[in-house]
Amino acid sequence: MAARTVLHYYNGRGRAEIIRWMLAVADIEYEEQFYTTLAQLDKMLESGDLMFQQIPMLEIDGMKLVQTRAILNYIADKANLYGSNLKERAYIDMYVEGAIDLVTLILYYFFLPECDQEKQRNLMKEKAHNRYFPVYEKALEGKQYLVGDKLSFADVYLIYDILSLEDFHPDILQNWPNLQAFKKRICEVPTIKKFLQPGSKRKPMADATYIATVKLLAFR
Numbered sequence: 329m330a331a332r333t334v335l336h337y338y339n340g341r342g343r344a345e346i347i348r349w350m351l352a353v354a355d356i357e358y359e360e361q362f363y364t365t366l367a368q369l370d371k372m373l374e375s376g377d378l379m380f381q382q383i384p385m386l387e388i389d390g391m392k393l394v395q396t397r398a399i400l401n402y403i404a405d406k407a408n409l410y411g412s413n414l415k416e417r418a419y420i421d422m423y424v425e426g427a428i429d430l431v432t433l434i435l436y437y438f439f440l441p442e443c444d445q446e447k448q449r450n451l452m453k454e455k456a457h458n459r460y461f462p463v464y465e466k467a468l469e470g471k472q473y474l475v476g477d478k479l480s481f482a483d484v485y486l487i488y489d490i491l492s493l494e495d496f497h498p499d500i501l502q503n504w505p506n507l508q509a510f511k512k513r514i515c516e517v518p519t520i521k522k523f524l525q526p527g528s529k530r531k532p533m534a535d536a537t538y539i540a541t542v543k544l545l546a547f548r
């Protein structure tokens with residue numbers, strides 16, 4: 329019998345949302361264990377299953393994987409989303425790290441004091457337009473995918489970033505034709521189309537309950 333795949337995290341996006349995206353694209357069925365109370369998290373910590381006492385953790389193929397990037401790399405390799413050779417992998421890694429830096433501005437946003445949030449919203453837009461989008465726009469010139477001739481981990485991270493930014497700035501792609509075409513194309517990939525439908529494991533933007541849960545369980 330195949331081992332169960334279980335994602336352990338809070339009931340919200342945070343660091344785990346890109347794992348959900350990758351599991352969806354890889355077409356891997358999984359269950360979710362949500363952490364909502366200190367007692368529940370402490371029990372998990374006592375079990376020793378969280379290598380660095382942190383979540384997300386993914387039970388997959390008989391392992392208990394932690395560290396988001398390690399989890400993502402494993403799924404990417406398993407689903408053949410990590411390039412065809414070492415050079416492609418290096419480019420995928422560069423595009424992914426850029427996408428991580430950009431989306432991290434959103435992850436922090438929810439935990440900033442209200443007086444700093446407007447500044448952070450503007451920073452997301454400024455960094456997208458001046459640092460990150462020019463790179464992705466150029467890479468997509470005359471191409472369907474960021475790297476090589478098939479969908480990769482880098483494309484999944486980029487579409488996740490674009491949709492996350494659009495939650496804050498709906499017109500963020502206005503002056504980026506290659507990114508607009510990319511978004512349209514990638515959202516039609518069957519596994520992604522399915523993930524974008526209501527009822528999937530995709531999580532909504534952070535709400536007060538999610539923010540309070542993270543503050544209680546992670547910031548102690």
Ligand SMILES: N[C@@H](CCC(=O)N[C@@H](CS)C(=O)NCC(=O)O)C(=O)O
Pocket residue numbers: 342343381382383384394395396397545546547
């Ligand atoms: N480097 C880790 C960081 C994980 C992390 O910081 N997780 C937070 C929740 S989003 C956590 O468990 N914080 C509690 C702690 O660090 O004690 C990763 O990329 O997965």
